[in-house]
């Protein structure tokens with residue numbers, strides 16, 4: 515039973531390795547969603563130099579009572595509309611990185627990826643950045659996990 519004095523322990527107490535390789539695989543795949551809030555839409559519109567309503571009309575869609583960025587079907591899958599692919603190098607980068615939504619900022623430390631080591635390894639089948647690079651400490655992981663849009 516949990517209580518006020520319970521100390522939180524997670525299977526990733528020692529941190530987890532993660533370093534993005536810019537493959538873009540987390541930004542494509544089967545049809546999905548990238549949730550955006552009103553504030554995030556405003557920030558994205560400012561970044562791309564569009565009026566807010568024009569941006570929303572062009573790049574967002576209603577989904578399940580919320581708002582998501584749109585997707586573009588490519589040979590790789592359903593790409594986020596802001597994923598820019600460089601076919602020469604095989605890299606894919608976010609063209610609105612500075613104003614990317616919270617959901618993108620907290621990947622891969624989403625609650626569903628952290629439920630178990632198995633779930634983390636499963637996410638690693640999509641994202642080659644999992645398990646490589648420097649160790650992200652537990653404190654940072656907790657912050658990202660809690661900031662992930664529910």
Ligand code: SF4
Pocket residue numbers: 533534535536537538539540541621640641642643644
């Ligand atoms: S799938 Fe992982 S390594 Fe590839 S772009 Fe996304 S975060 Fe980076």
